[in-house]
Amino acid sequence: MRLSPLVLLLAPGLVALSAACSQSTEPTPEQPIIIIEDPVPDTSNPDSDAGDNDADEVITETGSVDGEACESDANCRSGFCAPDPDWPGGYCTTLNCETRVDCEGDGENNACLHPGRGSNFCVRLCTSNDECRDGYVCQGHSQTEGYCAPNPAPPFEGTGEDFPFDVTCTPAPEGRADLAFDVSDDLHSYTVVPFVSSGRRLYPSSVTSDLDGTSFNLRQENGFQATGSQLFGFINPTIFPAVPDDIGKIREGAHTYRLSTDDAEVCHYLLERPTRGTEIDLNIYLVGLSYLGLNANTAANHDDMQEILATVESIYNQADVSLGQVRFFSVSEEAEEAYSVVRSESDVARLAMLTEAPGTDADSMLSANLILVQKFSFTDSAGTLGISMGIPGAPALHGSGISGVALTGEYIGRGGSRFDGNAFTANIVAHELGHFLGLFHTTETTMRHFDPLDDTPRCTDQDFPEGCPDWGNLMFPVANPGNFGVTPDQAHAIGVNPLVK
Ligand SMILES: [Zn+2]
Numbered sequence: 001m002r003l004s005p006l007v008l009l010l011a012p013g014l015v016a017l018s019a020a021c022s023q024s025t026e027p028t029p030e031q032p033i034i035i036i037e038d039p040v041p042d043t044s045n046p047d048s049d050a051g052d053n054d055a056d057e058v059i060t061e062t063g064s065v066d067g068e069a070c071e072s073d074a075n076c077r078s079g080f081c082a083p084d085p086d087w088p089g090g091y092c093t094t095l096n097c098e099t100r101v102d103c104e105g106d107g108e109n110n111a112c113l114h115p116g117r118g119s120n121f122c123v124r125l126c127t128s129n130d131e132c133r134d135g136y137v138c139q140g141h142s143q144t145e146g147y148c149a150p151n152p153a154p155p156f157e158g159t160g161e162d163f164p165f166d167v168t169c170t171p172a173p174e175g176r177a178d179l180a181f182d183v184s185d186d187l188h189s190y191t192v193v194p195f196v197s198s199g200r201r202l203y204p205s206s207v208t209s210d211l212d213g214t215s216f217n218l219r220q221e222n223g224f225q226a227t228g229s230q231l232f233g234f235i236n237p238t239i240f241p242a243v244p245d246d247i248g249k250i251r252e253g254a255h256t257y258r259l260s261t262d263d264a265e266v267c268h269y270l271l272e273r274p275t276r277g278t279e280i281d282l283n284i285y286l287v288g289l290s291y292l293g294l295n296a297n298t299a300a301n302h303d304d305m306q307e308i309l310a311t312v313e314s315i316y317n318q319a320d321v322s323l324g325q326v327r328f329f330s331v332s333e334e335a336e337e338a339y340s341v342v343r344s345e346s347d348v349a350r351l352a353m354l355t356e357a358p359g360t361d362a363d364s365m366l367s368a369n370l371i372l373v374q375k376f377s378f379t380d381s382a383g384t385l386g387i388s389m390g391i392p393g394a395p396a397l398h399g400s401g402i403s404g405v406a407l408t409g410e411y412i413g414r415g416g417s418r419f420d421g422n423a424f425t426a427n428i429v430a431h432e433l434g435h436f437l438g439l440f441h442t443t444e445t446t447m448r449h450f451d452p453l454d455d456t457p458r459c460t461d462q463d464f465p466e467g468c469p470d471w472g473n474l475m476f477p478v479a480n481p482g483n484f485g486v487t488p489d490q491a492h493a494i495g496v497n498p499l500v501k
Contacts, residue, residue: 062077063075063076063077063078063092064076064077064092065077065092065104065105065106065108065110066078066092066093066094066103066104066105066108066110066122066123066124067091067092067093067105067108067110067122067123067124067148068091068092069089069090069091069092069133070089070090070091070092071084071090072090075090075092076092076093076104077092077104078092078093078094078095078104078122080092080093080094080095082121085346085350086150086344086346087150088133088134088135088136088150088151089133089134089135091150092104093121093122093123094112094121094122095119095120095121096119096120096121097112097113097120097121097122098112098120099112100112100122102122103122104122105122108124109124109125109126110122110123110124110125111123111125111147113147123147123148123149124147124148125145125146125147125148126138126145126146126147126148127145127146129198129200131148132148133148135150135151136148136149136150136151137149137150137151137199137200151199152233153199153232153233153234153401154232154345154346154349154352154389154400154401154402155199155349155350155353155400155401156195156197156199156234156235156400156401156402157353157399157400158195158197158400159267159269159397160399162357162360163269163365163396164360164361164362164365164396165269165270165271165362165365165396166269166270167267167268167269168180168181168267168268168269169265169266169267170265170266170267170268171264171265172260172261172263172264172265172266173264175260175261175262176258176259176260176261177258177259177260177261177265177266178256178257178258179192179194179256179257179258179259179266179268180254180255180256180257181254181255181257181268181270182253182254182255182270183250183251183252183253183255183270183272184252184272184274185252186252186274187250187252187272187273187274188273188274188275188276188495188496189239189240189241189250189272189273189276189495189496189497189498190239190240190250190270190271190272190273191237191238191239191240191270191271191272191395191497191498192207192237192238192240192257192268192269192270193235193236193237193238193268193269193270193271193394193395193397194235194236194238194257194259194266194267194268195234195235195236195266195267195268195394196233196234196235196261196262196263196265196266196267197263197265197267198234198263199233199234200233200234200261200262200263201229201233201234201261201262201263202229202233202234202235202236202259202260202261202262202263202266203226203229203259203260203261204218204219204225204226204229204236204238204257204258204259205217205218205219205258205259205260206218206219206257206258207238207240207255207256207257207258208255208256208258209251209253209254209255210253210254210255210256211251211252211253211254212251214249214251216240216246216249218238222242222246224242224440224451224452225238225239225242227390227391227440228390228391228392228394231390231391232389232390232402235390235394235402236259237390237392237393237394237395238257239392239438239496239497239498240496241496242438242452242493242496243452243453243454243489243492243493244454244488244489244492245454269396271366271395271396271498272498273496273498273501276320276495276496276500277321277495277500277501278320278321278322278500278501279321279322279323279324279500279501280316280321280322280323280324280367280368280433280437280499280500280501281323281324281325281326281327281366281367281368281499281501282323282324282325282326282327282367282368282369282370283327283329283355283358283367283368283369283370283404284299284326284327284328284329284370284371284372285328285329285330285331285351285354285355285369285370285371285372285404286299286328286329286330286372286409287330287331287335287336287339287340287351287371287372287373287374288336288339288340288341288373288374288375288409289372289373289374289409289412291374292304292409292412292413294409294412295328295330296328296329296330297328299328300326300328304412304413304422305412307422307426308412308422308425308426308429309323309326309426311422311423311426311427311430312426312429312430312433315426315427315430315474315484315486316430316486316494318484318485318486318491319486319490319491319494319495320491320495321494321495321500324501325367327358327367329355329356331351331354332354335351335354338350339351339373340373340374340375341373341374341375341376341377342373342375342376342377342378342406342408343377343378343379344378344379345387348371348387348389348401348406349389349401349402350401351371351373351406352369352371352389352400352401352402352403352404352406353399353400353401353403354399355369355371355398355399355403355404356398356399357398357399362396363501365396365398366395366396366498366499366501367499368393368404368405368433368436368437368499369398369403369404369405370404370405370406370407370429370432370433371404371405371406371407372406372407372408372409372412373406373407373408373409374408374409374410375408375409375410376407376408376410385407385408385428385479386405386406386407386408386428386431386432387405387406387407387432388405388432388433388435388436389401389402389403389404389405389406389436390402390435390436391435391436391438391439391440392435392436392437392438392497393405393435393436393437395497395498395499396498404436405432405433405435405436407425407428407429407432408425408428409425411424411425412425420481423481424479424481426481427474427479427480427481427483427484428479430474430484431474431475431479431483434474434475434490434494435475436499437493437494437497437499437500438493438494438496438497439451439474439475439490439493439494440452440475441475441476441477442456442457442458442459442470442473442475442476442477443458443459443460443468443470443476443477444477445464445477447459447460447461447464451475453487453489453490453493454489455487455488455489456470456473456475456487456489456490457469457470457473458470459471465477465478471483472484472485473485473486473487473490474486474490475490
């Protein structure tokens with residue numbers, strides 16, 4: 001099972017928001033089942049260029065061997081180049097191999113991968129990330145051996161030198177770390193953001209008060225708070241108290257955040273809220289919407305944009321939250337050309353990398369990035385309308401592949417008597433922002449997974465979608481301008497997010 005960030009789907013004949021990610025309370029060891037044929041490296045001859053006795057068939061004399069970079073098929077001896085950007089820098093490989101003998105290589109440590117689903121193909125073996133090219137990680141096959149695979153994590157730029165919050169890094173000997181942090185007295189809420197700078201994985205376990213042992217188990221009852229690490233691997237923004245039941249479990253003083261990791265070090269920062277906030281600041285990036293007369297200079301006076309924002313604000317008013325400062329931004333011409341039409345999750349990650357903190361002070365950093373593009377046209381998930389890069393997203397991080405939400409602007413200003421494109425767009429904005437603030441779907445479209453809140457109805461055996469008792473809620477997974485309701489527990493989840501100031 002692959003977990004991916006939430007997407008909104010528009011089903012034919014039905015205006016639908018759906019989620020590719022089901023919120024699971026189980027930990028997700030999601031390693032695909034793979035078999036590497038003949039994985040034992042041939043170490044018999046370090047000068048094995050001369051001893052390439054596997055290559056007894058006629059092959060192209062020129063071109064790169066499997067596992068090397070390529071720009072086109074002609075660059076590869078195999079005649080096949082798995083293309084960038086899914087394979088960063090390109091990746092020469094032999095398709096439909098059976099054993100490593102079929103893989104092109106001059107003594108390189110290549111093998112034939114049997115992915116279980118799809119065609120077999122040749123890969124470069126490795127024992128550590130250092131042996132893989134930029135953009136690749138050594139994906140574990142066993143404890144000591146793996147193969148160089150595209151790094152599935154969105155690009156992560158870390159917190160940077162100007163980050164206004166203290167960042168503490170803790171060694172993780174033998175893959176375990178206890179992060180220590182201190183919680184001030186009488187807080188409304190606090191957020192701990194553990195992350196691994198290299199982009200390797202972390203696995204949250206628990207957060208425990210040193211004072212009296214009060215603990216949150218991030219693998220069981222509070223397992224929903226490990227969603228960040230399930231989505232992206234390297235980061236897990238964790239907010240307390242995430243649900244109303246946890247309000248009485250907030251303690252002051254020393255705490256320990258226990259986790260395990262694939263790296264030697266884990267860093268973290270802490271954000272505290274002394275009181276419940278009432279405003280959220282937005283940074284809205286406009287990509288490819290000039291045809292509507294909508295760009296960073298016109299947005300503040302653009303009727304459709306202002307109507308959309310007024311509707312978003314009225315939805316959040318139900319949670320006693322107003323829009324604070326709303327800033328508008330453009331991107332470069334090149335970026336506009338490349339990403340006006342968003343085709344994949346990696347496009348969203350690349351757009352999110354273009355975001356910039358609107359200032360270096362703490363208040364400026366605590367703002368949410370919304371990226372409105374001309375159109376979504378996902379090749380692998382038709383009808384996707386938007387993606388939130390996290391539940392919740394990482395607060396105060398800008399310029400990384402996870403820094404915000406992206407959604408389609410194709411319905412702006414459209415409509416007639418039966419369809420209001422601005423209200424529909426506002427619904428998508430408010431829904432995606434809800435994910436970024438920490439809200440899950442009330443019911444996933446599988447009808448087997450639900451949010452962790454007590455007061456949101458669940459759809460189990462009713463007629464999906466309109467027959468569901470949670471139809472009408474903002475976080476119902478089917479888009480409809482009439483689905484804007486926010487329950488008190490959802491208002492709680494919004495109000496504890498540090499982006500609500
Ligand atoms: Zn959603």
